[in-house]
Amino acid sequence: MRRALTAARMRAADQAAESRFGMPSPLLMENAGRFLADAARELGAPEGRYVVVCGPGNNGGDGLVAARFLHAAGLPVTLVLVGDRAKLTPESKRNLHALGPSGIQPQPLGAVAEPRGGDVVVDALFGTGLTRAPAGEFAEAIQHMLRWRAAGAKVVAADIPSGLHTDTGEPFSPCVEADVTVTFGFLKQGQVLEPGATLCGELRCVDIGIPPEAAEPHPGVELFLVEESDARGAIAPRRSDTHKGTYGHVLVVAGSHGKSGAAAMSALGALRAGAGLVTVATRSEVVESVLGHAPEVMGWPLENRGPLGMADLEPLLEAAEKKDVLVVGPGIPRGPETTKLLGELLSRVDAPAVLDADALNAVATDLDVLRRAKGPLVLTPHPGEMSRLTGVPTKDLQKARVEVARDFARTHGVTLVLKGARTLIAHADGSVYVNPTGNPGMATGGMGDVLSGVLGALLGQGLKLPEAAWTAVYAHGLSADLMVARRGRLGLIATDVAKGMCNVWTRWNR
Ligand SMILES: NC(=O)C1=CN([C@@H]2O[C@H](COP(=O)(O)OP(=O)(O)OC[C@H]3O[C@@H](n4cnc5c(N)ncnc54)[C@H](O)[C@@H]3O)[C@@H](O)[C@H]2O)[C@@H](O)CC1
Numbered sequence: 178m179r180r181a182l183t184a185a186r187m188r189a190a191d192q193a194a195e196s197r198f199g200m201p202s203p204l205l206m207e208n209a210g211r212f213l214a215d216a217a218r219e220l221g222a223p224e225g226r227y228v229v230v231c232g233p234g235n236n237g238g239d240g241l242v243a244a245r246f247l248h249a250a251g252l253p254v255t256l257v258l259v260g261d262r263a264k265l266t267p268e269s270k271r272n273l274h275a276l277g278p279s280g281i282q283p284q285p286l287g288a289v290a291e292p293r294g295g296d297v298v299v300d301a302l303f304g305t306g307l308t309r310a311p312a313g314e315f316a317e318a319i320q321h322m323l324r325w326r327a328a329g330a331k332v333v334a335a336d337i338p339s340g341l342h343t344d345t346g347e348p349f350s351p352c353v354e355a356d357v358t359v360t361f362g363f364l365k366q367g368q369v370l371e372p373g374a375t376l377c378g379e380l381r382c383v384d385i386g387i388p389p390e391a392a393e394p395h396p397g398v399e400l401f402l403v404e405e406s407d408a409r410g411a412i413a414p415r416r417s418d419t420h421k422g423t424y425g426h427v428l429v430v431a432g433s434h435g436k437s438g439a440a441a442m443s444a445l446g447a448l449r450a451g452a453g454l455v456t457v458a459t460r461s462e463v464v465e466s467v468l469g470h471a472p473e474v475m476g477w478p479l480e481n482r483g484p485l486g487m488a489d490l491e492p493l494l495e496a497a498e499k500k501d502v503l504v505v506g507p508g509i510p511r512g513p514e515t516t517k518l519l520g521e522l523l524s525r526v527d528a529p530a531v532l533d534a535d536a537l538n539a540v541a542t543d544l545d546v547l548r549r550a551k552g553p554l555v556l557t558p559h560p561g562e563m564s565r566l567t568g569v570p571t572k573d574l575q576k577a578r579v580e581v582a583r584d585f586a587r588t589h590g591v592t593l594v595l596k597g598a599r600t601l602i603a604h605a606d607g608s609v610y611v612n613p614t615g616n617p618g619m620a621t622g623g624m625g626d627v628l629s630g631v632l633g634a635l636l637g638q639g640l641k642l643p644e645a646a647w648t649a650v651y652a653h654g655l656s657a658d659l660m661v662a663r664r665g666r667l668g669l670i671a672t673d674v675a676k677g678m679c680n681v682w683t684r685w686n687r
């Protein structure tokens with residue numbers, strides 16, 4: 178699990194490195210520049226040229242150090258210095274001076290021979306100090322770098338692509354697109370959220386000598402990037418003296434006429450994620466159809482007709498007895514009484530519950546249902562459902578995903594999985610986890626149903642929240658990534674991801 182910091186926290190960490198740990202800024206810059214030069218050399222062809230574009234702040238200083246190392250390695254370096262030279266930071270001035278013996282002189286942008294395939298551009302224009310949209314000569318420098326990359330040059334960004342907002346991951350216009358981003362000390366929030374994550378290209382976090390302790394913990398606002406070792410480590414290898422009763426009994430409340438597949442996919446997700454037993458409670462007319470997809474599943478027919486309502490309460494309470502977890506929502510028939518039914522059901526069941534799809538839409542009309550729930554809750558909305566839960570228009574919500582998710586989880590005391598590229602898992606304590614797995618092949622119906630089942634299975638196996646949630650999301654996305662690596666994105670379907678969970682378990686030796 179790696180923390181991702183804001184620009185303000187990064188500044189504080191830089192200062193603490195010097196004041197508390199005796200690691201002065203020039204030393205950190207020297208290390209940063211060396212790593213940057215190494216990354217650039219790795220990307221360049223043997224006959225490649227190196228264009229280093231430096232800005233007015235310390236990010237530019239990192240570029241100047243990199244230029245010195247590249248030159249020392251005998252490589253051809255062109256230096257561009259954008260902005261007023263008189264306003265360079267003291268560290269940058271020192272490093273410009275240190276370039277003296279190399280004979281490298283800053284060139285105007287227009288005088289640079291256009292880089293192409295085999296060449297490397299080092300983007301050291303702006304780092305974490307960017308405060309506004311780049312304009313004038315700065316915007317022009319970014320446009321050049323975009324053009325050079327389009328012509329085949331590789332771009333290495335120092336710390337963060339210039340033009341990208343360190344905290345939000347939203348780009349200003351224009352913004353550099355990098356092949357590799359070498360970031361210093363800690364990950365930054367904007368690098369782990371989309372679209373920033375894509376603009377960074379391959380992200381490498383290097384240790385320039387800032388001790389981890391220099392970044393004070395900020396409980397309640399931490400943002401973490403989930404790593405494979407975290408998700409793998411959350412799932413214990415199976416002991417030999419165990420049986421189906423050890424791994425949890427999942428009750429899936431899902432499906433309706435025309436949507437029996439939703440129930441089946443959720444159940445399949447649960448089965449493929451190791452649930453000991455899976456029972457699907459659904460309208461009696463679709464029970465057989467659900468079981469037809471997975472004979473391992475048990476059916477619990479709900480004998481009433483039409484939308485789920487109060488008449489279903491007793492049968493559902495009975496179904497929930499001795500179950501370790503509930504998954505409620507995929508394809509349920511929703512009507513005027515569904516909200517009340519869910520409120521009553523959840524207020525009387527101790528087991529954790531996953532709320533998905535139409536269960537979310539039902540809850541959106543009375544969020545008090547969440548407060549009254551007896552067991553822990555996980556909600557798994559996509560942005561449209563999240564918009565209904567919060568009243569925030571989808572477009573605005575997508576620009577403030579972290580804040581909206583964190584606020585909701587905190588206010589309602591739940592774990593919230595906000596789906597989409599870089600799914601977020603927000604916990605009631607304010608921590609937010611970013612999931613890096615998954616791909617655009619997953620933009621097809623049923624993926625969420627499978628996820629709800631996977632999550633149910635992990636809760637049923639005793640994982641706690643939020644761990645169960647970020648592990649399920651990671652594994653589900655990884656299943657899709659492994660599938661796509663073999664078969665391409667376009668034809669990926671949800672049942673592939675359910676089946677493909679086995680590839681995740683093979684990889685993790687589970
Ligand atoms: N101890 C430290 O502080 C270290 C800092 N390092 C580097 O320093 C960077 C941060 O340095 P700075 O805080 O100097 O910030 P930057 O180098 O990111 O740039 C800030 C400068 O750009 C100006 N600026 C901001 N937005 C602008 C815009 N849109 N148009 C024109 N000018 C604009 C600011 O007024 C300021 O002069 C990090 O990203 C990292 O690369 C590293 O050298 C490691 C050590």
Ligand SMILES: [K+]
Nearest residue numbers: 300303335337
């Ligand atoms: K940069």
